[in-house]
Amino acid sequence: MLKDLFPKKKRYATVAxxxxxxxxxxxxxMEKCKQCGQILFAKELDKQVKTCPHCGYHFxxxxxxxxxxxxxxxxxxxxxxxxLSGDPLQFPDYPVRVERSRKATGLADAxxxxxxxxxxxxxxxxxxxxxxxxxxxxxxxGEKLTRAVEQAIxxxxxxxxxxxxxxxxxxxxxxxxxxMAKVSTALARLAKSRLLYVSVLxxxxxxxVTASFAMQGDINLAEPGATIGFAxxxxxxxxxxxxxxxxxxxxxxxxxxxxxxxxxxRKDLRAMLATxxxxxxEGGEWSGNRTAL
Amino acid sequence: MAIELPFExxxxxxxxxxxxxxxxxxxxxxxxxxxxxxxxxxxxxxAEAIYRDLTPWQKVQIARHPERPTTLDYIRGLCDDFVELHxxxxxxxxxxxxxxxxxxxxxxxxxIGTQKGRDxxxxxxxxxxxxxxxGYRKALRLMKQAEKFGRPIVTFIxxxxxxxxxxAEERGQGEAIARNLIEMAALTVPVVCVVTGEGGSGxxxxxxxxxxxxxxxxxYYSVIAPESAAALLxxxxxxxxRAADAMCITAQDLFRFGIVDEILQEPFGGAQxxxxxxxxxxxxxxxxxxxxxxxxxxxxxxxxxxxxxxKIGVFTEVEHPSVQTPADGEQVSANGVKLHxxxx
Numbered sequence: 108m109l110k111d112l113f114p115k116k117k118r119y120a121t122v123a124x125x126x127x128x129x130x131x132x133x134x135x136x137m138e139k140c141k142q143c144g145q146i147l148f149a150k151e152l153d154k155q156v157k158t159c160p161h162c163g164y165h166f167x168x169x170x171x172x173x174x175x176x177x178x179x180x181x182x183x184x185x186x187x188x189x190x191l192s193g194d195p196l197q198f199p200d201y202p203v204r205v206e207r208s209r210k211a212t213g214l215a216d217a218x219x220x221x222x223x224x225x226x227x228x229x230x231x232x233x234x235x236x237x238x239x240x241x242x243x244x245x246x247x248x249g250e251k252l253t254r255a256v257e258q259a260i261x262x263x264x265x266x267x268x269x270x271x272x273x274x275x276x277x278x279x280x281x282x283x284x285x286x287m288a289k290v291s292t293a294l295a296r297l298a299k300s301r302l303l304y305v306s307v308l309x310x311x312x313x314x315x316v317t318a319s320f321a322m323q324g325d326i327n328l329a330e331p332g333a334t335i336g337f338a339x340x341x342x343x344x345x346x347x348x349x350x351x352x353x354x355x356x357x358x359x360x361x362x363x364x365x366x367x368x369x370x371x372x373r374k375d376l377r378a379m380l381a382t383x384x385x386x387x388x389e390g391g392e393w394s395g396n397r398t399a400l
Numbered sequence: 401m402a403i404e405l406p407f408e409x410x411x412x413x414x415x416x417x418x419x420x421x422x423x424x425x426x427x428x429x430x431x432x433x434x435x436x437x438x439x440x441x442x443x444x445x446x447a448e449a450i451y452r453d454l455t456p457w458q459k460v461q462i463a464r465h466p467e468r469p470t471t472l473d474y475i476r477g478l479c480d481d482f483v484e485l486h487x488x489x490x491x492x493x494x495x496x497x498x499x500x501x502x503x504x505x506x507x508x509x510x511x512i513g514t515q516k517g518r519d520x521x522x523x524x525x526x527x528x529x530x531x532x533x534x535g536y537r538k539a540l541r542l543m544k545q546a547e548k549f550g551r552p553i554v555t556f557i558x559x560x561x562x563x564x565x566x567x568a569e570e571r572g573q574g575e576a577i578a579r580n581l582i583e584m585a586a587l588t589v590p591v592v593c594v595v596t597g598e599g600g601s602g603x604x605x606x607x608x609x610x611x612x613x614x615x616x617x618x619x620y621y622s623v624i625a626p627e628s629a630a631a632l633l634x635x636x637x638x639x640x641x642r643a644a645d646a647m648c649i650t651a652q653d654l655f656r657f658g659i660v661d662e663i664l665q666e667p668f669g670g671a672q673x674x675x676x677x678x679x680x681x682x683x684x685x686x687x688x689x690x691x692x693x694x695x696x697x698x699x700x701x702x703x704x705x706x707x708x709x710x711k712i713g714v715f716t717e718v719e720h721p722s723v724q725t726p727a728d729g730e731q732v733s734a735n736g737v738k739l740h741x742x743x744x
Contacts, residue, residue, distance in 0.1 A: 189717055189718045189719070190715050190716070190717055190718075191715060191716050191717075191718055192714075192715055193714035193715050193716060194714075195648075195657070195714040196646065196647060196648045198646060198647075199646060246712075246713035246714050246715045247713075247715045249713055250713050250715055253710065275601075275602075275623050275624075276623075277623060277624055277629055277632065277633075277647075279623075279714070280622065280623050280647045280648050280649065281621060281622065281623055281648065281649065281653075281654060281657065281659055282657070282659075282712065282713060282714055283623050284601065284602070284605055284621075284622075284623040285659060285709065285712040285713075286712070286713065287581060287602065287605060288581060288585075288605060288608075288609050288709045288712075289709045289710060289712055289713065291578070291581035291582045291585050291609070292581075292582075292585035292609070292705060292706045292709045292710070293706070293710075294582055294585075295582045295583075295585035295586040295702070295706075296585075296706060298582070298586070299586065299702075314602070315601075315602050315623070317574030317575075317578070318562075318573070318574040318577040318578050318581075318602040318605075318606070319577075319578050319581055319602075320578070321574070321578070322572075322574050322575040322578035322579070323578050323579070323581075323582045335574075336569050336574065337562065337564075337568070337569060337573040337574035337577070337602070338562075338564030338565075338568070338569065338573065339564075342564045342628075343564050343565060343566055343569065346563075346564050346565055347565055347566050349566075351566060355566070355569070356569060360570075361572070364570050364571070364572060365572070366572045366574075366575045
């Protein structure tokens with residue numbers, strides 16, 4: 108054939124790329140958006156507070172990252188990083204899973220609590236971490252949140268909790284269920300002290316965490332697209348024997364159904380929290396300032 | 401007995417044999433009384449053997465027995481002049497949770513509980529005792545009403561869990577339960593909770609924050625239904641038995657953990673064997689709990705309730721955590737408080 112007379116010449120010299128050369132690309136330099144598939148530079152991603160500039164997808168934040176992007180630069184006073192979970196039921200494999208999560212996350216359990224400030228307003232914060240056994244709540248999470256709320260009462264400052272959780276931790280059985288009660292009783296006390304509690308629900312917040320402190324905020328906010336619900340999607344589909352629409356149990360869905368106050372893009376969240384805190388700050392109360400009017 | 405449980409089968413068969421021999425004696429006039437007596441003794445020891453050491457899974461089956469007394473049986477047995485009150489005032493009346501007012505020994509009390517049905521028709525009406533958000537909101541309305549009139553509250557818990565349906569999610573199942581937890585924590589009237597059968601997860605806890613938690617001998621209370629736990633752990637919902645054994649869900653476990661205040665003894669073989677005796681036991685225990693709580697002032701009630709739940713949890717407090725927050729700057733402030741600086 109004619110084509111064979113003109114063998115295709117290679118126009119470039121090729122060098123077989125060794126795997127070791129490829130490995131030299133620093134890990135985490137680039138990331139692929141899980142929603143739109145765009146390749147994003149990690150630096151750019153950080154500038155966008157880990158949200159995709161193309162489609163708005165919110166990447167999961169670790170507890171450390173959440174605190175970093177939320178609180179004012181400078182001092183974060185961590186509470187109770189020395190609490191380690193027990194194994195009250197002697198549950199198969201539980202200590203191994205905890206240890207693995209500890210190593211992987213550098214955290215003692217699925218929540219980091221402490222004090223800091225947002226826009227200059229002092230707060231006590233709790234930030235959960237989904238890498239730690241799905242961000243599930245066992246005794247340590249319940250205890251740390253309870254102590255954090257107690258600290259807020261003592262210091263007379265508001266509480267902000269960022270939820271990301273699969274719910275109560277099965278491996279601690281009834282103790283996990285009772286943490287829902289424990290944190291709730293602490294938040295009831297906070298309410299009695301007339302202190303503000305803002306709950307921020309992030310992807311995903313489900314089960315016993317939705318059915319307790321995540322839905323108990325004076326103000327409930329959520330990040331766009333976050334899965335928020337009580338029962339698991341699969342269980343509901345089995346119950347009603349129908350496929351659920353994609354938007355079911357999203358932040359937008361629970362906003363539409365009246366369960367949260369606003370869906371706030373992560374880039375605006377810090378400013379939103381600062382505004383809410385400023386409105387609740389001392390000196391703004393009607394009862395205390397009537398004469399100023 | 402109308403409905404038998406699988407593990408009761410040998411006993412049932414033995415009983416049938418005894419009946420047969422008795423009939424034989426009567427009809428044929430042949431004296432078999434000696435054989436009958438032997439078998440009766442055997443049946444008795446067999447029953448003892450079965451019911452003395454029930455496994456957690458067998459208890460789960462007893463707790464789900466369709467002939468156990470239901471919440472309305474308890475309420476009607478506990479009080480006079482029961483007036484049922486319906487509706488959450490927002491959406492509709494949820495038949496899976498019943499509530500109302502009545503008098504116990506002359507004292508006005510608010511009663512609330514999850515309600516199962518006796519047969520298929522009633523179970524469909526009651527949604528098998530699995531409540532929607534409006535059920536929890538009705539319960540809350542009645543609790544606030546009780547608080548207004550200074551009435552103590554008695555709740556009965558017997559539910560596999562809050563209903564996991566699409567409509568329940570739309571109306572905020574999580575929010576409804578969450579609201580009940582925080583509101584019940586702050587109630588200034590006494591709350592006595594009785595777990596009578598199934599204590600299914602958040603759906604049970606939504607009526608379960610109280611000053612005294614009573615639990616029937618064969619009831620169970622769990623963070624997750626054994627079958628669901630098995631489905632998650634071993635991808636096999638039929639391994640419920642294995643999960644039930646691992647999860648420490650019996651009244652005896654919960655009493656040992658200090659989560660339940662008192663175990664109420666059931667008639668031999670379970671509450672379904674003698675409902676009236678069971679109702680009487682519950683009545684006595686509830687009344688005793690209420691009398692005790694009468695001594696507590698309304699300001700102290702939420703404080704003591706707080707302390708009750710505050711204590712629950714198993715963890716260790718170590719001097720130096722073996723795991724440090726990686727990479728991020730860690731410094732020690734002048735006053736010795738350790739600071740993790742994530743912003744560096």
